[in-house]
Amino acid sequence: MAPSKQAGRLPLVDLNRQHANLKAEIDEAIARVFESSDFILGGEARGFEAEFAALCESKYAIACGNGTDALELALWAVGVKPGDEVISVTHTFAATAEAIIRAGGVPVYVDVSPDTLLMDIDLVGNAITPRTKAIVPVHLYGSCVDMVALMELARRRGLKVVEDAAQAHGARIGGKRAGSFGDAATFSFYPGKNLGAVGDAGAVVTSDPEVADLVARARDHGRTAKYEHGFVGRNSRMDGLQAAILRVKLRYLEGWNQRRRELAARYRFMLEDLPQVRPVATHEGEPIHHLLVVECDERDAVRKRLDAAGIATGIHYPIPLHLQPAFAESPPLSLPVAEKAAGRIVSLPMFPEMADGDVDRVVAALSDAVHALEVAGRR
């Protein structure tokens, strides 16, 4: 018998499709940068800063070299000094802890909530000491930490808040944008993010003119005027090419995020018939579903079966930071919710160009995988 026609492989994200759809506009943006020869910051970066700040409903955006630098610079600019404690989570990308430590901060980790896998705000109060200076909530997977409650706590205790919004471009909670709550917020435009450059890029967003000014100078050698340096800065500037391409993509971001919400709703609906697989909860409001993460038993075996069915998956993230050699403390820290989740989570394909039928295919393959493993387990 002739083999049935195999559906193509479904990737976790598909940037080729996104870029093919935008090719004419991207080519024009690139041509504009070559005409101006503004290859570092310049007019395109200034334009992007204004447009991105508007999206975030904040006063200022400062374009940086990447999201990790942006977080480090923001922590420095809000006043984190060497030895200051900074409360954050370990169920996140390494950059969160790296930036805190590079800024001179001492990370103090709290566990995450079992339903959302976001910072458990109820644990933050007990983690505060006289040395605490700041809190870094991470809006992981495009879902927001309860910023109304967190800001209330931070203000009451006199602490700064820097939102790690690297995965939350345009998300809303309590009617406000991710990034518009804290003293500052930071974004990454790593290519696979909801708003992605074609290389490294990042930004700090703030409504505090002093923080904005400090970051704007720090990313550019502490410059006060050409060849005048007020303090020791660094080089973390956005390329003109990245800014020009980000301006093209920014016009599509809200539409893309809306499509992600539709796809997430379909995943959720289809998964109701498969109680063995639990979608990680998102906040009420407008999450942007950077990743579609579910929890299940026998995660690695399930992934293997999905791979055999032509469906790519990921794990965000397989090892909590407090168990990584780079960030481990002694005696070792125990954060049971983060540790348990790391062994059960799997990220499913999620990108705006996906068809409804792609979701159905993933859920059907998941159902086959879970049931086959149950039968094997009973034997």
Ligand SMILES: *Cc1c(COP(=O)(O)O)cnc(C)c1O
């Ligand atoms: C991507 C990411 C960063 C870092 O961004 P880069 O631009 O890669 O430096 C920081 N925090 C989180 C949660 C991220 O997902």
